[in-house]
Every structure is written in C-alpha cells, then in structure tokens.
Amino acid sequence: MTFAAPYAVRPLGPQLDTLLDALPLGLALLDSEGRLINCNEAFVLSVGCDLQRGSPLPPTMVIPADRAGLRTAIADALQGATLPVELRVRIAARPAEPLVVTMTAPPPGVRATLLVAVRDVREQLRLEQQVAQATKMQAIGQLAGGVAHDFNNILTANQGLVEQLLARRAPGDADYDDLEQVRINNRRGADLVHQLLAFARQQTLRLQRVDVRDVIEHLVPLLRRLIGEDIELTLSLAPDAGPIRVDPGQLEQVIVNLAVNARDAMPGGGTLEIVTHAVPADAVAALGHRVMPPADYVAILVCDSGTGIPRELAAKIFEPFFTTKDVGKGTGLGLSTVYGIVKQSGGFVFNAPGPAAGTIFSLYFPRAEDDGASTEPPPPPPPAAADPRGARVLLVEDDRAVRLVLRRALERGGVVVTEAIDALAALPLIEDASIAIDVLVTDVMMPGMDGPELIARARALRPGLPVVLMSGYAEPPQRAAVADHATMFLAKPFGAAALLTAVTTAVRR
Ligand SMILES: Nc1ncnc2c1ncn2[C@@H]1O[C@H](COP(=O)(O)OP(=O)(O)OP(=O)(O)O)[C@@H](O)[C@H]1O
Numbered sequence: 001m002t003f004a005a006p007y008a009v010r011p012l013g014p015q016l017d018t019l020l021d022a023l024p025l026g027l028a029l030l031d032s033e034g035r036l037i038n039c040n041e042a043f044v045l046s047v048g049c050d051l052q053r054g055s056p057l058p059p060t061m062v063i064p065a066d067r068a069g070l071r072t073a074i075a076d077a078l079q080g081a082t083l084p085v086e087l088r089v090r091i092a093a094r095p096a097e098p099l100v101v102t103m104t105a106p107p108p109g110v111r112a113t114l115l116v117a118v119r120d121v122r123e124q125l126r127l128e129q130q131v132a133q134a135t136k137m138q139a140i141g142q143l144a145g146g147v148a149h150d151f152n153n154i155l156t157a158n159q160g161l162v163e164q165l166l167a168r169r170a171p172g173d174a175d176y177d178d179l180e181q182v183r184i185n186n187r188r189g190a191d192l193v194h195q196l197l198a199f200a201r202q203q204t205l206r207l208q209r210v211d212v213r214d215v216i217e218h219l220v221p222l223l224r225r226l227i228g229e230d231i232e233l234t235l236s237l238a239p240d241a242g243p244i245r246v247d248p249g250q251l252e253q254v255i256v257n258l259a260v261n262a263r264d265a266m267p268g269g270g271t272l273e274i275v276t277h278a279v280p281a282d283a284v285a286a287l288g289h290r291v292m293p294p295a296d297y298v299a300i301l302v303c304d305s306g307t308g309i310p311r312e313l314a315a316k317i318f319e320p321f322f323t324t325k326d327v328g329k330g331t332g333l334g335l336s337t338v339y340g341i342v343k344q345s346g347g348f349v350f351n352a353p354g355p356a357a358g359t360i361f362s363l364y365f366p367r368a369e370d371d372g373a374s375t376e377p378p379p380p381p382p383p384a385a386a387d388p389r390g391a392r393v394l395l396v397e398d399d400r401a402v403r404l405v406l407r408r409a410l411e412r413g414g415v416v417v418t419e420a421i422d423a424l425a426a427l428p429l430i431e432d433a434s435i436a437i438d439v440l441v442t443d444v445m446m447p448g449m450d451g452p453e454l455i456a457r458a459r460a461l462r463p464g465l466p467v468v469l470m471s472g473y474a475e476p477p478q479r480a481a482v483a484d485h486a487t488m489f490l491a492k493p494f495g496a497a498a499l500l501t502a503v504t505t506a507v508r509r
Pocket residue numbers: 257261262265304306307308309317318322323324325329330331332333334335336359
C-alpha cells in the first residue's frame with residue numbers, strides 16, 4: 001500500500017508500508033465519494049470480506065442491523081460532520097466480535113477524504129461486561145444485606161417471644177403445637193436471611209488456614225449421598241495446591257451448593273468432577289479473567305456433564321432468587337451464597353460451559369502465606385454452660401423489639417441487665433465506675449458508633465471486659481477489637497439458650 005507524500009518522504013521510507021501492514025489496527029482511506037483508495041492488511045482481515053479499490057465499502061460487510069448506521073455514518077463524515085465519527089458495528093463474518101469504526105480526517109498531504117480505522121474491542125467489551133456485572137452484584141448485595149439485616153432483627157425478636165411463650169406451656173397444651181409451628185417457621189425465615197447475608201458478604205467468617213484437599217476429602221461421603229448413585233463422582237486433588245484462608249464450614253457449604261446444582265442438572269445421571277490445583281501468579285493472565293489480579297491462587301473446579309447453562313442466563317445465575325427450578329424445588333439462593341462466601345474470602349468464581357457438555361464452576365482463592373505451621377487448630381469448643389445467674393450485663397442494641405426480648409431472656413436466666421439504646425448511650429455507663437459490668441452484650445451495626453468501635457472504647461476503660469457480639473451484619477472480619485478470645489460471637493437470630501450460654505462463656509474466659 002502506498003500513502004502519498006508527506007508520508008512517503010519520511011525517513012522510514014519503504015519500510016512504512018510493511019509497518020502499516022503489520023499494525024494491529026485496520027486502516028483505510030476513502031475518497032470524497034466514499035470509495036476505497038487503499039487499506040492495510042489488518043483492515044482486510046478485520047472486515048473479513050472482499051474489498052475493491054475504487055468501490056465503496058460493501059454494506060454487506062456488517063450484519064443487516066448495522067448497515068444503515070454504517071452507511072449514514074460514512075455519508076455524514078464525507079459531508080463534513082464533526083470528526084471523528086465513531087460507531088460500533090458487528091462484522092457479518094463474525095457477528096459475535098464487535099468492532100469500533102473511527103472516521104477521521106486524514107493528515108494534510110494525504111490525498112483522501114476520510115481515514116477509517118477499525119479496532120477490535122472484544123477485550124474491552126468483555127471488561128466492560130465484567131465491570132457492569134460486578135457493579136450489579138454489589139448493588140444487589142447492598143439491597144439484600146439491608147433487607148436481611150432488618151428481617152434478622154424481626155426474627156430475633158419473634159424467636160425470643162415464641163420461646164418465652166413455649167416455656168410457659170407444656171407439650172399437650174392447646175397452643176403448644178401452634179407455637180412450635182411458629183418457631184419452626186421463624187427458623188426457616190432465619191435460614192433464608194442467612195443465605196442472603198452470605199450473598200451480601202456480611203457473614204461472620206471464621207477464617208482459618210486450610211488445605212482444600214482435606215476439606216473436600218472430608219466432604220466426599222456427604223457428596224456421594226447428595227448426588228445419588230446415578231452420578232459418578234471423580235476427584236483429582238493436587239497434593240500440593242497450597243493452603244488458603246477460608247472459613248472451612250463455609251467452603252463446605254460452597255462445594256455442597258455447587259454439587260447439588262450439578263445433581264439437579266443431571267437428572268438422568270452423569271459425572272461430577274472436582275479438581276483442585278495451584279495457579280501460580282504468572283499463570284493468572286492466561287486464565288483470561290481480567291478481574292483477577294496476578295497472585296498465587298488455589299483453584300477448585302466443579303465440573304458436571306449436565307444440561308449446561310444457556311448463554312443468556314449465565315450472567316444472572318449468581319443473583320439472589322434467580323432460579324429456573326419449579327416452585328418449591330429451588331429458591332435461587334444457592335449460587336448467591338457461593339458468590340458471597342467466595343468474595344468475602346477474597347476469591348473469584350466463574351462459570352463456563354464444559355468442553356463437551358455441562359458446566360464448569362471455577363473458584364480461585366488466594367493462596368495463604370506458607371508460615372511453616374500446619375493447619376490452624378479449630379477454635380476450642382466453648383466450655384459447657386454454667387449458670388449465668390447473677391452476671392451483670394450491659395445490653396447495647398438499637399432495635400427496640402430485639403432489645404426488649406433480649407432483656408427478658410437474660411432476666412429470665414437470672415442475669416442483671418442494664419440497657420443502652422446504642423453505643424453512644426452505652427459509653428457513659430461504661431465510664432461510670434460505680435456501675436458493675438461483667439459482660440458487654442452488643443449489636444454490631446448501630447447508628448453513630450458501631451459495636452467493634454464500642455468494644456475498643458470499652459476495653460480502653462475496662463481492660464479485658466468480656467464481650468458478646470451479636471452479629472449478622474457487616475462484620476469487619478479483621479478488626480482487632482473483635483478478633484480476640486474475650487469476644488464471643490452470636491449470629492442473629494439466636495435463641496435465649498444460646499444467648500445465656502454466650503454470656504456464661506464470656507464471663508468465664
Ligand atoms: N451446574 C449447573 N448446571 C446447569 N444449570 C445450573 C447449574 N448450576 C446452577 N444452574 C442454574 O442456575 C440457577 C440458580 O442456581 P442456584 O443454586 O442459585 O439456585 P437453585 O439451585 O435454583 O435454588 P437453591 O440453590 O436455592 O435451592 C439454577 O436454577 C439453574 O438454572
């Protein structure tokens with residue numbers, strides 16, 4: 001290809017044509033009638049159809065839906081529209097791979113009216129989609145977390161009330177069965193709320209250094225029972241994939257949810273394969289997931305030979321309540337839980353069609369530092385509950401209904417309760433040395449000052465003060481104030497017995 005002066009007289013001279021042909025950017029020159037004067041190799045490859053010098057660009061080079069747009073854009077540009085004109089088109093030969101066409105005025109001295117550049121934007125689009133998807137999931141997460149938080153308080157209050165009503169009746173009482181049913185329904189609501197909180201990444205995770213192989217091998221009997229006899233389970237677990245930092249119980253939940261989905265996708269039987277291996281930092285780029293920063297990861301792949309996931313649904317499956325299953329068969333929270341847990345553990349989850357059929361879910365967790373020590377021992381089991389009678393509790397909870405119920409539950413257990421409607425109201429009570437406090441029982445999220453901050457302030461005034469943190473929302477996992485042994489966690493909603501046990505345990509620590 002030859003460009004007219006002044007390009008031809010540049011020092012690069014004859015090499016320029018070769019260079020332009022090697023350029024990954026497609027370039028073409030059009031004359032005042034829109035006819036092709038010349039173009040480089042990349043342009044020919046990009047548009048993927050025969051081009052004739054002296055003829056306009058063939059409209060059939062793009063898909064029918066984009067033809068009018070391209071024609072108008074070229075006409076506008078030739079008639080002196082403000083340049084550059086840019087538009088996205090899909091090439092007929094490869095409609096799935098959109099191109100961006102930019103029309104600019106050629107540099108002075110080039111004998112042409114229009115310089116047309118085409119750029120492959122697949123990569124850019126993929127990134128845009130990933131960002132859009134991540135933003136959407138975050139927004140849904142916030143919404144779900146907010147709803148779940150409020151529901152959790154309602155359920156906590158109801159659970160306390162129904163337990164108190166049940167405690168006053170003996171089995172056989174006219175109301176006993178109905179009350180028992182209310183308690184069961186409440187529990188079901190609580191399970192739902194927990195899944196939502198998991199999705200919203202607002203669970204209390206007990207992060208530990210674990211070996212994925214151990215976790216998965218430990219799960220095998222349960223998985224076999226879940227998937228039944230018609231589905232073959234195969235494992236390929238690398239012995240040296242490396243440790244990760246997760247909550248082992250939550251990781252089990254993730255794998256169980258994926259396995260149950262795989263089972264549902266293989267009603268006539270098939271194979272479920274679980275593979276783990278290390279992904280060193282320099283191999284991350286090759287995975288093609290641009291959102292993953294380069295670092296060492298441990299991969300867990302869960303592959304099934306089932307129905308697969310239709311392309312148009314793939315972007316939706318992680319949304320809460322998205323399900324294709326019949327009413328009563330699926331809630332649509334399985335994958336949302338998976339998503340939330342993986343994200344909260346600093347990992348990534350993707351899904352893709354399997355090589356032949358079925359689906360592959362791939363999870364990547366950052367590899368934990370090798371500190372030489374073996375897997376951390378699980379936290380010691382709480383000592384058996386003694387009697388909390390006589391313990392003096394400062395109860396800090398901003399939700400009135402919850403506070404009332406908790407107070408009643410504590411007082412029934414013989415605990416002496418002082419209450420505060422939030423952290424700011426609690427501080428003066430903590431400062432007042434004449435008020436005896438054996439245990440601080442506080443909510444996490446409160447207006448003005450949150451639970452962990454209150455704990456930090458309280459401990460500054462009363463070192464080593466035992467604390468029961470009633471969590472269920474926006475747990476800051478690594479905050480020093482909550483990550484010590486004098487702090488007990490209680491996930492909302494909980495029953496009176498759990499609260500009393502926590503108080504007793506906290507006092508004894
Ligand atoms: N392995 C799979 N193969 C085919 N489709 C799947 C697979 N995993 C998930 N899906 C699709 O994604 C949807 C959402 O899955 P998710 O686990 O979130 O909810 P669910 O299984 O429908 O209900 P729940 O898990 O709450 O009981 C499913 O309804 C199904 O359409």
